[in-house]
Amino acid sequence: MGEGKDWAALQCEKIILGKEFWQKATELCKVHEPLVRVLRLVDGDEKPTMSFIYEAIDRAKLAIKRDCRYYTEYWKIIETRWSFQLHQDLHAARYFLNPQFQYGVISSNEMIREVMDGLKKVITRLEPNMDAQVKATNQLLLFRDKQETFGTPLVQRAWKQSNPVEWWIIHGSCAPELQKIAVKSQPYEDEE
Template identity: 60%
Template sequence: MKKYTPWKQILRPALTRFATHFIQLEEITRQKQGLREMFNLKEFKESKWGKQKSGPAYEAKKIVLGKGFWKKANDLIKVYEPLVRVLRLVESDEKPTMGFIYDAVDRAKRAIQQNCRYFIEYEKIIDNRWNFMHSDLHSAGYFLNPQFQFGVEHSENVLIETLEGTRSVIERLEPSMDTQVRMVNQVRFNYYYL
């Protein structure tokens, strides 16, 4: 295989499991032509693996020479790629990410919707996971992030959700009702002038 895939490694472990699977799939699709050539060469056909009519080598040959696997692999990459970007952002130690996660998930969903024909099924999975891990802190981080406040179009749902999340965080952090009212009013004031 290495002879026909310019000595590339298909299996390259990464620090996290999600990245390992994505990197493997991406590398397999990059090496599609070399893998197909390998199974079509006389050298392989005359080997003991090429003569088998069942078993792992025979199954691998059917998969690599078929079209279904490559189509599904490309579809998965279109879904995986935006999600891996989100997960890399979350794992980053370079800068605080709380104010960026909300937007990153939204961007990933839009990218998947544009590139994948099975978006509805994936959207349900992403929404279930996001609803499980999402907190008011994500909403407040997004709402209070100046990068997303000016010159950026927001849907009404995003503004309402992030404003409510911010209000909820303020109420939990500040025990004094007077201070809560002032802070919430200041946030609402900023909201109406965006």
């Protein structure tokens, strides 16, 4: 081995045995692990709807925020890709109006704002009547807060076992304007 190769080997050894190298490697693993989970979901045999991917991305971001010191740098990269290629207002509406996510998942405040903005745009797009838009928007609280029939034990148990469209058709009658929006915005099982 020549003198140059010995020097290069020593430099590599110094880097690899250094504390900073392993801290960065650990940080990168903490970033990549949640993202790999999202990729597994997308690449699985059963193709998920965008609302499931939406929720998986949110979970990944929260895990990165929880586990990484410099999470904002990673979030910027994820957000750039998400915003310009994957995120659509309709996906946000589907996410919010899917009872599996509304009642079964805790979202970040940042995501709630993003979802609500997209949802309001979809309501405006799908419902041309301004009075019906206002009613649908007001009915969001009934759905979110499990009021009226949304809070009954049957309805709360059914969301775990039902397709979102069928759930809304059967259980959404206490919020007819929102029911109409929810049914129009949710995909059926074979869509997407």
